[in-house]
Amino acid sequence: MSIPEQLPADIVSCIIEQATSDEPSLSKLVRLSHINSVFAESCRSVVSTRVRSVIRAFMDDGVIDSLFETLENVHGFIGGSVALAVIEPGFFIDHPPRDIDIMTPSGTMTEWVAWCDSHGFVDRETGEVNPDREDSTKSILWVRMHNGTELKIHQSQSSSALLTLLSSNLTSQMNAISPFRIYCFYPWMTVNGISISCQGSPTTYDIDQLERRSIEYYWSTCLWNGPCGRGCPMIWHLSYGLEGVGTYEWSRRAHLSYDIFAETHLRWGIGDDCYNVHCPYRVQEID
Numbered sequence: 001m002s003i004p005e006q007l008p009a010d011i012v013s014c015i016i017e018q019a020t021s022d023e024p025s026l027s028k029l030v031r032l033s034h035i036n037s038v039f040a041e042s043c044r045s046v047v048s049t050r051v052r053s054v055i056r057a058f059m060d061d062g063v064i065d066s067l068f069e070t071l072e073n074v075h076g077f078i079g080g081s082v083a084l085a086v087i088e089p090g091f092f093i094d095h096p097p098r099d100i101d102i103m104t105p106s107g108t109m110t111e112w113v114a115w116c117d118s119h120g121f122v123d124r125e126t127g128e129v130n131p132d133r134e135d136s137t138k139s140i141l142w143v144r145m146h147n148g149t150e151l152k153i154h155q156s157q158s159s160s161a162l163l164t165l166l167s168s169n170l171t172s173q174m175n176a177i178s179p180f181r182i183y184c185f186y187p188w189m190t191v192n193g194i195s196i197s198c199q200g201s202p203t204t205y206d207i208d209q210l211e212r213r214s215i216e217y218y219w220s221t222c223l224w225n226g227p228c229g230r231g232c233p234m235i236w237h238l239s240y241g242l243e244g245v246g247t248y249e250w251s252r253r254a255h256l257s258y259d260i261f262a263e264t265h266l267r268w269g270i271g272d273d274c275y276n277v278h279c280p281y282r283v284q285e286i287d
């Protein structure tokens with residue numbers, strides 16, 4: 001059955017609402033947006049509303065606008081549980097994100113301090129960078145917002161904020177919302193609620209958060225019943241071109257800007273050796 005292009009926008013938005021009520025995953029909206037241009041526009045409007053509603057738990061609309069302006073100026077993005085909550089809201093129904101993580105390039109912290117000052121967010125302190133993340137993260141600024149929630153600004157060691165994100169402890173943390181696009185670096189695993197430990201091990205707090213949100217946690221892929229796929233620690237990925245990365249243009253202005261993250265040349269992987277017997281890339285044991 002083909003759906004006529006001229007189906008009115010209000011009918012389309014009812015169809016989308018119905019189709020996503022049980023399955024709110026961004027991947028479902030992406031599939032619906034491929035039907036035709038009316039669906040594409042309606043899905044984008046749903047995602048754009050969702051982005052703002054998740055962030056609204058931390059700040060009001062005027063502050064959200066200036067947050068995205070600053071992110072655009074410095075080439076930063078939102079990561080952490082807020083990004084995952086936009087991609088997979090189902091995990092967060094009973095346990096909404098508790099803080100908001102901003103990733104920013106090296107040398108852009110002064111812009112964030114000015115942004116905090118302009119909104120009266122003066123209750124802030126410099127946090128300690130976890131030793132196993134010192135290669136990727138230069139500093140962390142903790143900001144207590146007016147409603148008691150927290151904002152964490154992670155300054156990358158590189159001119160790309162992606163370095164900090166791609167050095168995350170868990171694959172489920174490798175998601176981002178830029179002022180134009182949403183990125184999911186491990187789409188298959190994320191959609192299926194699976195998270196694997198990366199180079200820097202997750203903390204007990206991280207693992208507890210995954211359990212509360214019913215995300216399956218694996219220390220490694222070695223006991224999987226099938227090949228590791230994209231989660232194989234033997235496979236290194238290159239950010240250039242964002243091959244294998246799920247991306248979605250949530251802003252109507254996305255087409256006006258080229259994708260700066262697709263232009264970066266960062267290499268990342270999630271481990272060293274693969275011992276999964278079902279995986280073609282496993283380490284071959286020598287007798």
Ligand SMILES: [Zn+2]
Pocket residue numbers: 221227228229231232233234274275276279280281282
């Ligand atoms: Zn493998």
